Amino acid sequence: MFSTSAVDAQVTALREQIQATEDQLSQLREQLAHAEEAQHRAQDAGKLETDWQQEIMGALNNPQHQYYQHQPQPQQRFSLSNAEFKRYGRQLIMPQVGLQGQLRLKAARVLIVGAGGLGCPAAAYLAGAGVGTLGLVDGDTVEESNLHRQVAHSTDRIGMFKVDSALSYLRNLNPNVNYIPHRAHLTPSTALDIFDNYDFVLDCTDHPTSRYLISDACVLSGKPLVSASALRTEGQLTVLNNPPRAPGASDGGPCYRCVFPRPPPAESVVSCGEGGILGPVVGVMGILQALEAIKLITASPETATPPPSLLLFSAYSIPQFRNVKLRSRRADCTTCSANHTVTPASLTSGSMDYIAFCGVTNPVDVLPSSSRISASDLLSTLSTTSPHDDDAPVILDVRDPTQFELCNLPSSINLPWQGLSTRLREDPQVMEDLKDRDVLVVCKLGNDSQLAVQMLEAANPGIRSLKDVKGGFRAWRNEVDPEWPDY
Template sequence: MERIDQLRREIALRESELADLRSQLALAESEHRARQDDGSSGWKWPLAQHEYDRYSRQMIVPKLGLESQLKLKKSRVLVIGAGGLGCPASAYLAGAGVGILGLVDGDTVEVSNLHRQIAHSTSRVGMSKVESAITYLQELNPTIKYHAHQTHLTTENAQGIVSQYDFVLDCTDHPTSRYLISDICTLLSKPLISASAFQSSGQLIVLNNPPGQGPCYRCVFPKPPPPESVVGCGEGGIIGPVVGVMGVLQALEAIKVITQEAEQKGDEKKKTNTMLLFSALTDTPFRSVRMRGRRSDCVACGDASELTLEKLKSSMDYVQFCGVKEPVKLLKPEERITVEDYARIAKEQKDHVLIDVREKEQFGLCSIPGSINIPITRFMSHRPEKGQVPEWFPEAISPSSPVYLVCRVGNDSQTAAQKLKDMGLDRDGERFVGDISGGLMAWRNAIDPSIPFV
């Protein structure tokens, strides 16, 4: 494996170097053609010949044309997040011919990214996402400039990075990032295109457009979601094309914002702000809902807002604002067993029940031998009288058979165990009801590394 990893790193490095050389070549050829066209050949058009060749199909679209292409060429666009949203968004912006395209991301490419993050590849696993994405983009369009920011956006670096660009795309996946990005865009008067995707659905909104008039993220979502409700793709899953659709729509909205005519003062009617909702598995996947406008009492963009660049850097704590998801601590230490203890119990004690509370899709991928699948949703929706055994509860060899519960990492299993206790199935302590600490992750690490843990 060490040799394989070394070869992958070398291939990724060579790909990056080759893409950079091609970009330099394309730039040199472009400059050479520009010098040739400067008067001596009578070239009198605002774009170079290679730009007409590359963007002609786009420029002949009604309401776009040459003027829009020139606006794109002058634009500086920042994509924050080089993942499932950022990859397709940056690809279509690069293809459209934006002047400067910046990418911000502090993560590296993982194998689990590849089913949806189309700018990355197997050979670039372990490589910086920004470096990997730019390698891909240089192959796609080597004639524009790319700026790499191999870091996460923070309160300390946000002003320095965002101030270099005219338009921003939020392609991140956590509330802390979304509030920070919105705040810095509000303070620096940058239009913001924000999207999100989870499982089979997504949403898209255009914020702070025009700057100072459009709502910011805080206007639409004054309060962050409860920390325990925030589930990432690693736990909840995501369909690749869903996040791809939302990323493509972000690029489309960015092109519209860049190329649209500035609204005239005192113009006809006030712009209606909408949020686009996408649900992939329904008969009508797209719908728009009216979005509230700028709130006069908004803490970021309101009339009496006290948010400043200095305050953002010195005293804004976005993690505290959004809350921290605390580890679940519902069971006593003696009500939890280690995976080593359960491995011994599985061999020596046949008279017991092991319930896996993950959803059936996850259970179908891998499980501990002998476990029974009852999803946590069944536990949460059941409201029986105390002592009443629910119909879905498995029959045991005897009413005193111990019950062990397991989940992905040991959180939902505690919740399910406590629910069984609340139902009285522990018979006031006579029957053991508890969970396996660390869940399937601990089982894979300590007992069975062959489990395809997801």
């Protein structure tokens, strides 16, 4: 049964999508009108040129009008329109761009994969710079938790496809760009077909599986790749497959697998929802991606390709930026070496399992049902005992101190999962305080709490009973307390 608010949100989202489609149709009509006008001008110019040539030939046969031999034929005076000169003038006068650089931008076709924290600022600056064609790939919809960092979206577009929301913003910024929406997540079977329509690719995603896929597809399709990531207060950026060369070519730029041959352990991969992200941090990285893309596009053919490097950003460090040199292509790389095993056929056939390669696991499920209780069971336990009773269970909250400060259960004890093994090893009093007690462990989602239970069991079997709360505080909010903060 859908709630009224859910139906209202769906209606609003559909209206927004219809409006976005109508806006795109209006833009296409306007472009058609301009094209037809240009066509008429060309036809008129051709007629004028024919008349002019006839007049010249007549004059040449007339000795009294020999001066016509020195009159030039009419030509288009400038390569850009006055509107383009006015819009892009501040960058046109930069020697790094100039007229030729702006013409390269106008002819460029750029694909941005991911319309989130990285993709929003990257798309905005590329559209503002006058990239001719800009494609966006994303299958997600706008959520309220996105808005503090994904600046192309807005409150009234919650529930709308991120691609449509971003394109609505971008069309208002620069209606002269040709925008192409791809309202689905990138997959191995679709990547090459999509990439073939573009010249440059920006990886604005947030997971290793997509980063390996995008890099592989860029090598196979011969596209330079600008890749970035951000988490908490740190980010990193690199330009890959530049120059783009076929697998086995020693002068090609390294790919993502050259830099990271093996993915990080699955349990170490932390999302923004779990680890947090500071909005300006991901914004900085997205802007830097746009900058690197503009540098790639506007560079003249004679410009030397800079050596590969990895730019590291840390908002709370001094200095905030540092650069790490990268080596060239790896001789044993599975994607870009002479002995590569990643091929177009293996990619499109589905035999490339990026999820298995990255070791992505389902939510943690390591405890038997007898070692778990529900959020409702926790409520019953708290309702029937007093925290001052000697027999009352110990509520162990293993979130980090920052999350614990946001919201916590009365009389709960904060023992963060991060660093728990060190704490248990160096502070025996922790286990002594839990000895002969019933201990209930809780975290945000019910993952870290299971691992904490395992660690506590291994450290000391003297605890009377040890269980985790299934689903953590998300389940507590859904089942018990709807006013519990949703962060």
